[in-house]
Amino acid sequence: MGKIIAVANQKGGVGKTTTVVNLAAAVGSKGKKVLVVDFDPQGNATSGFGINKRGIRATVYEVLTGKYKFDEACVKTAFKNTDVLPSNINLAATEIELVDAENRAMALKKVLAAVRERYDYIFIDCPPSLGLLTLNALSACDSLLIPIQCEYYALEGLSQLMTTVRQIKKLYNSHIEIEGVLFTMYDARLNLTLQVVNEVKKYFPQKIFSTVIPRNVKLSEAPSFGCPVMYHDGSSKGSNAYLELAEELIKR
Numbered sequence: 001m002g003k004i005i006a007v008a009n010q011k012g013g014v015g016k017t018t019t020v021v022n023l024a025a026a027v028g029s030k031g032k033k034v035l036v037v038d039f040d041p042q043g044n045a046t047s048g049f050g051i052n053k054r055g056i057r058a059t060v061y062e063v064l065t066g067k068y069k070f071d072e073a074c075v076k077t078a079f080k081n082t083d084v085l086p087s088n089i090n091l092a093a094t095e096i097e098l099v100d101a102e103n104r105a106m107a108l109k110k111v112l113a114a115v116r117e118r119y120d121y122i123f124i125d126c127p128p129s130l131g132l133l134t135l136n137a138l139s140a141c142d143s144l145l146i147p148i149q150c151e152y153y154a155l156e157g158l159s160q161l162m163t164t165v166r167q168i169k170k171l172y173n174s175h176i177e178i179e180g181v182l183f184t185m186y187d188a189r190l191n192l193t194l195q196v197v198n199e200v201k202k203y204f205p206q207k208i209f210s211t212v213i214p215r216n217v218k219l220s221e222a223p224s225f226g227c228p229v230m231y232h233d234g235s236s237k238g239s240n241a242y243l244e245l246a247e248e249l250i251k252r
Helices: 016-029 044-048 060-064 089-097 104-113 132-140 152-171 191-203 217-225 237-251
Strands: 003-007 034-038 082-085 121-125 143-149 177-184
Touching (some): 003 016, 003 132, 016 034, 016 177, 034 044, 060 089, 089 132, 143 152, 177 191, 177 237, 217 237
Parallel strands (some): 003 121, 003 143, 034 082, 034 121, 143 177
């Protein structure tokens, strides 16, 4: 049965989608069957795998609302062992359509429960907010991976996120655990980086990934080529970092 990992942080620009795309591809390259659920209406994880989000008929939104079945929407990518349940701007309507629905926080969980046995890992790319979509992702997952950019405001966002996780645990998903905190855009030359790392270690002494993701031009370039960084430049620092992270995650 596949492990479901939500990648979330309500602060934008911390590397959530970059982490989902590149970690999923790296885990897939190691022989694990992977599903990426793009749960952000921006659809960046979808395009990160070279899928034209404007040209797709069935997305995660149509699956949630029952218009299409999972197999009609799921895309088998060109990258080893990696499938994508794509997204586009239609997903923004979910917040409105589900708001009065019974069990509205469990819609995604119901979809994934039917397919999780097909995969070793399912990664959910969450939107940069703590709204109904993120609530669904946190209710459906086994664990939460939190990417953090090494800057002061990251600490404020982390506190808000943990308050939400405690509420989710109480109301919807008593089994949710913290998979780990991942430092992104890491630059060891900056004093602020080291200060943020030390502060976060006080919150999560046992939950910090030893792998850190450096600032890397190839990581920024790869989405414009529609592929994970390891397929864009496999020798880059960014590629090596996500391969190391994949090993660390699998060993856990």
